[in-house]
Amino acid sequence: MKNPFEKMPTVLTADELIDKAFRRAERAASAYNPPGGKVAKARQREELRVRTVSNVVRDNLRKILDRTPGVSTLPKFYQELVDTLVDRDQFHKSLARVNWAVKTIRNLEQRHVEKIRFERDPKEIAKLRRAFYGRVADILHEIDDDLRYLNQARNVLKELPVVDLELPTVVIAGHPNVGKSTLLRALTNARPEVASYPFTTKGINVGQFEEHYLKYQVIDTPGLLDRPLSERNEVEKQAILALKHLGDVIVYIFDPSEYCGFPIEEQMHLFEEILREFGEFPFIVAINKVDIADEEKVKAVEEFVRSTGLEPVKISALTGEGLEELKKRVIEIVEPKARELAKKIMEKELSKFRGEL
Template sequence: MTYEDLPTVPRAEELVDKAFSRAARAGRAKSGAEAQRSMLQTAGNILSDNLQNVTTSWPDFDRVDPFYRELADAVVPAHGDCPGGVDGLRTHLSEVMWAGRQAGHIRDEYQSKLRGVDADLARKHRKQAFARLADVTREVSEDLEALGEARDTLKTLPDIRADQPTIVVAGYPNVGKSTFVNRVTNARNEVASYPFTTKQVRVGHVERDHVRYQLIDTPGLLDRPEAERNGIERQAVSALRHLADCILVFVDASAECGYPVEVQLALRDELADRFADIPVLTVCTKADRSRDLDADAYVSVTEEEGVEELLDAAVEAVDYEIELPFEG
C-alpha cells in the first residue's frame, strides 16, 4: 500500500457551493413542495456522500505496512490543536465522518417535515435544513484542510515495495549517499554540499541477474536517541527497521562532511547492534580523499572507483533467491 491513490480532499466551501448549486438545478425541474424536497435530497446526499467518501478513501492505518505508517507519523505535521502523524489523521477523519453522518441525519429529519405541507412551509423547512447542513460542513473545515495538506505531503512519498530485496544506504549527512544512489540507479536525488539535502526517503532501482533491487537513500541520520531525532531522521530509521535486507553505512574518512570519523563510526556501531540480523557493511566513501578507515568497501563516485564492486558486495550480502514455482 502506498499513498499515491489518495484523491484530492475538497474544502468545506467547495462542498457547500457544489451541494447548493446542484440542489437549485434539481429544484427548477419541479414545483411546489416537491421542488423543496428534491432540493433537500440533492444537497443532503452530496454533502453526506462526499464527506463520508473523504474518510473511506483513506487506508486503515492498522493494516498499512509498518513502513508507510511510520512515514506518515514522521511527515504529517500538526494542525492547530490537533497532533500530527497518524493520531492526528485519525482525529481529522473521525470528525469528517461525524459531519457526513450528521448531514444524512439532517436530510432525513427535514424530509419527514416536508411531507404533507404546503409550498411555503416546505420552503421554510428546506432553508432551515440548508443552514444546518452548511454549519455542519463548515464545522469540519479545518479537518478537511488538514487532510488535504496531509494528502499532498503523503503523495510525494516514494513507491517502495516491501516484497523486493532492499539495500538501505545510511550515514551522517553529506557523506555521499545520494551521489552513490544516483550513480547506480535511475534515481535523481538532489546532491549538494550541505547537510540534510535529502529531505525524504528516496528510492532507486538496479537489476542484477534478473532480480530488481531497491536502493533506499535515507536522510542524514545522526547518532542520537530516538526521542531526540527529528521527522527526517525518523524516516531513515523507519526505512532501516522495516525494509533493509542489507545496510550500507557510508563513512567519510576525510571528515569533509563536517562530522568527525569517530562519531560516524559510533553510528555504524549503533546500527550494527540494533540490526544484528541484517548485514551491515562499512563503506569508506570519498576514498580518493582519504582511505584511513578499516572498511568493507572503498568508493569514490566522482573518480568511478569501487562503485560496481560495492554494488556487487551489497547484492551478495542480501543473498536473495528467486522463489520458483513448486515442482512436484
C-alpha cells in the same frame, strides 16, 4: 507500492462545501419545471433542493472516507511514517466524525422530504427546506475543524515517499558529502531526488538495479543516517524506525579523504552509533574516494572497521573502482530475498495463466 494516500481527495472546508451544495441545488431547481399546480410544483422543487444538497454533501464526504486507507491496514513502514506526520488518533477521530455527518444528513434528508410531501402550504414547504439547509450547515460547521485537519493531513501524507516495499533494499548511511548519492547513482538508474520526503528538506533518493534478472532497491535518506543520534529530533527518530521496516542491509560509507568535512574519528564515531542502532541488520562498509584519499587514512579506517569484525570494501563512487565488488557483497546478502520475491511473482503469473486456460 504507490503512495497509499495518493487517491485521497482535497477536503473542502465547511463553508466551501455548503456553498457548493447550495449553488448546485439552486441550479437544479431553476432548471426544473415539474408538472402540476402551484403546490405540487413548489413541493417538487423544494424536494429536489433538499435531495441535491444532501447528495452533493454526502458524495463529497463519502469520497474522503472511501479514498483514505485505514492507517492500521498499511504496511509497517508506512504506519511508522504516518505517525511522524499526523496524530493517528486525531486522524481517525476526524474520519469518524465525517462518517457521522454523512449518516446524520441522510436521516435529516429523509425526514424533511417526508414532511415536505405532506405539506400543503407553499410557505411551509419553503420553511421546511430552509430548516433542512440550516441543519446541514450546522452539522458541517460542527465538523469544520475535522475537515480542516483532514485536508492538512492529506497534504503531508501525499508527500510520503514512494518505495517498493517488497524489493530487497539497501539503505546507505554515512556523514554528508561522503559520496552517498554519487554511489546511489553509480549503482542504480536513480535520478536525484526521486521522491520528496517530508521529514528532511532534502528529499529521499531511491534507485533500483537489476542483476541476473533480479531487482534490488537502494535508498539514501539525507538527514537521517548522517548525524549522531543526540542531534535528531523525535520526528527523525520515528522516521529512522520506519527505515527498519524497509531496509535489509546497511551500506555505511567512509570518506578517508576527509573532503566531506568530517575527520575520520568523527566518522568512526557515527559508524559505531549506527551499528549499535541497526544491530540486527547486516552491514557492509565501503571506504569511498580511494582515488583521492591518503593511503594512511585509508589504512586507518580499514583497521578500525576490521576491529569491529567487518571486512571493508574500498571503492570510488566517482571512478567506479570497487563497485562490482560492493555489488557482489550486497547481492550475497540480499539475493535469497530477491529470489523469494521473483518466485512469488512467477507463481502468481503462472496461476493466472493456468486459470485462463
